Amino acid sequence: MARDRCEPAGVLGRRSHDRRRRSIDVTDQGRHARHADIWSWFVEECSDVAEFAPRLAAFEGACEEVGRDPATVGKSAGVVVEPTSIGGSEAEFGTPIRGPAEAIADAMRSFALAGFTNLEVVVWPPTRAALDAMAPALELIDAG
Numbered sequence: 680m681a682r683d684r685c686e687p688a689g690v691l692g693r694r695s696h697d698r699r700r701r702s703i704d705v706t707d708q709g710r711h712a713r714h715a716d717i718w719s720w721f722v723e724e725c726s727d728v729a730e731f732a733p734r735l736a737a738f739e740g741a742c743e744e745v746g747r748d749p750a751t752v753g754k755s756a757g758v759v760v761e762p763t764s765i766g767g768s769e770a771e772f773g774t775p776i777r778g779p780a781e782a783i784a785d786a787m788r789s790f791a792l793a794g795f796t797n798l799e800v801v802v803w804p805p806t807r808a809a810l811d812a813m814a815p816a817l818e819l820i821d822a823g
Contacts, residue, residue: 721757
């Protein structure tokens with residue numbers, strides 16, 4: 680999605696603060712389908728591509744309903760990764776991606792394979808040590 684000139688991308692996304700709410704507002708999906716440069720959804724229960732798949736399918740369906748090719752919209756997923764043995768993110772964000780570097784890299788790659796163009800990562804805990812612990816997983820991703 681190259682641009683001829685420098686301009687901000689319009690990112691439209693949503694996360695319900697009511698964790699019991701599971702429905703997707705079709706009106707909002709149609710608005711996003713018409714106007715977004717990037718569609719974004721943040722984890723609610725589990726930082727796994729399986730949680731995002733029905734939401735992505737609903738968005739792509741909304742694109743088709745308004746006559747827009749879903750391929751013209753970037754797709755972004757917001758996930759939580761716990762690269763150390765320190766936990767605590769589950770109460771706020773649901774089940775994070777965790778494990779050794781290979782497992783984290785594989786989980787992150789699964790989003791690209793599912794059609795996501797961006798991955799917004801919250802590293803937990805929010806410490807320098809956790810950020811440093813992400814390096815091996817990122818190196819595996821960069822290596823292909």
